[in-house]
Amino acid sequence: MGCGGCRIRFNLWKVLSKASVCFTMVLIFTYFFYCLTGFCDSTPRALFKQQAPHRGYDISDDRRRMLEDLRPSPRFPLDARSVRNGTAAAPRAQQVDAEGQRSKNESTQSSGIPVSNTFGSKRFPQAIIIGVKKGGTRALLEFLRIHPDVRAFGAEPHFFDRFYDKGLEWYRNLMPRTLDGQITMEKTPSYFVTKEAPSRVCTMNCQTKLIVVVRDPVTRAVSDYTQTLSKNPGLPSFQSLALKNATTGLIDTSWSAVRIGLYAKHLESWLQYFPLSQFLFVSGERLVSDPAGEMGRVQDFLGLKRVISDKHFYFNQTKGFPCLKKPEGSSRPRCLGKSKGRPHPDIHSEVLQRLRDFYRPFNHRFYQLSGQDFGWD
Numbered sequence: 563m564g565c566g567g568c569r570i571r572f573n574l575w576k577v578l579s580k581a582s583v584c585f586t587m588v589l590i591f592t593y594f595f596y597c598l599t600g601f602c603d604s605t606p607r608a609l610f611k612q613q614a615p616h617r618g619y620d621i622s623d624d625r626r627r628m629l630e631d632l633r634p635s636p637r638f639p640l641d642a643r644s645v646r647n648g649t650a651a652a653p654r655a656q657q658v659d660a661e662g663q664r665s666k667n668e669s670t671q672s673s674g675i676p677v678s679n680t681f682g683s684k685r686f687p688q689a690i691i692i693g694v695k696k697g698g699t700r701a702l703l704e705f706l707r708i709h710p711d712v713r714a715f716g717a718e719p720h721f722f723d724r725f726y727d728k729g730l731e732w733y734r735n736l737m738p739r740t741l742d743g744q745i746t747m748e749k750t751p752s753y754f755v756t757k758e759a760p761s762r763v764c765t766m767n768c769q770t771k772l773i774v775v776v777r778d779p780v781t782r783a784v785s786d787y788t789q790t791l792s793k794n795p796g797l798p799s800f801q802s803l804a805l806k807n808a809t810t811g812l813i814d815t816s817w818s819a820v821r822i823g824l825y826a827k828h829l830e831s832w833l834q835y836f837p838l839s840q841f842l843f844v845s846g847e848r849l850v851s852d853p854a855g856e857m858g859r860v861q862d863f864l865g866l867k868r869v870i871s872d873k874h875f876y877f878n879q880t881k882g883f884p885c886l887k888k889p890e891g892s893s894r895p896r897c898l899g900k901s902k903g904r905p906h907p908d909i910h911s912e913v914l915q916r917l918r919d920f921y922r923p924f925n926h927r928f929y930q931l932s933g934q935d936f937g938w939d
């Protein structure tokens with residue numbers, strides 16, 4: 563009897579220890595599965611709580627892009643293979659819609675089954691479009707995203723100006739995953755005019771490539787004003803904001819729409835931290851008149867194979883701008899949104915001439931510093 567009790571106790575102990583081993587294994591597998599599906603990443607949520615930004619920043623557009631970007635997106639090894647043999651451009655191009663959002667089916671395989679991105683890693687951007695506001699930065703980023711070796715955060719993260727105190731890891735976590743050989747990018751045009759941005763970007767990586775899309779500062783100022791006016795129809799006239807005094811015709815440099823156009827001044831701060839060879843100045847005008855030509859320069863600068871070419875663009879007569887050719891099998895046009903390429907209000911020619919005269923010496927200084935003549939005057 564005594565011995566029988568011992569056997570029962572012994573068997574019970576064996577069953578219990580087997581059960582606990584099984585339970586531990588289940589826990590471990592569950593944890594690994596959880597991590598593999600990407601849920602171990604700490605998704606930065608604070609961006610959704612950001613305050614209304616300063617004038618000229620379209621929070622709703624950015625919030626939408628952020629939501630799209632923070633959604634896990636697949637990047638299959640298949641892509642890497644097609645990147646190598648140069649066949650990935652067309653299908654990749656279909657993943658971007660007019661406003662730079664990834665289309666909804668990007669997070670679904672062709673079978674319609676949702677997939678999580680478990681390939682590649684989140685890296686700091688190796689190249690940043692740092693400016694200028696209203697220069698054509700969105701067009702440039704969307705054109706670049708056609709390239710299979712470029713992955714970009716679609717919204718403007720504003721890390722080096724507004725959210726620097728969130729820390730570098732927060733910033734890195736925003737970025738899309740990339741495979742070896744792919745470039746991570748982002749664009750935030752306000753970096754160019756932010757005093758602290760050059761040293762902060764250099765603290766992250768002094769080798770970062772910097773792209774500046776520049777546009778005639780007079781047209782840029784009008785474009786900036788047009789954007790603000792669209793959000794605040796009661797805004798005073800362009801003339802009253804641009805001029806300190808109508809009689810003297812002195813320009814008001816405290817108005818941000820004017821100040822941003824002092825490209826030489828802003829570039830000088832960046833040149834204290836980065837050599838000129840790390841900059842590429844893209845002409846906002848040529849990005850419209852010859853997008854493929856300008857994209858050729860950008861791809862060379864980034865060390866990318868020239869994939870984006872004439873065949874990716876068509877000129878949309880209604881919009882008056884180049885648009886991306888619609889993807890095969892889709893009738894959706896691939897122009898940028900309504901807030902890009904909108905008509906400007908008529909500004910008195912005398913005011914425009916005053917501004918032109920004001921900018922001339924700054925433009926010439928900028929041509930000297932950048933080694934490029936943009937022919938704005």
Ligand SMILES: Nc1ncnc2c1ncn2[C@@H]1O[C@H](COP(=O)(O)OS(=O)(=O)O)[C@@H](OP(=O)(O)O)[C@H]1O
Nearest residue numbers: 695696697698699700701785883884898902903904
């Ligand atoms: N292909 C194409 N389609 C539409 N718009 C184009 C394109 N290429 C350049 N642009 C010019 O881009 C201007 C907006 O510049 P940004 O994208 O840098 O603006 S923003 O700073 O991000 O708000 C925008 O300025 P506005 O014309 O004043 O709207 C356009 O002139």
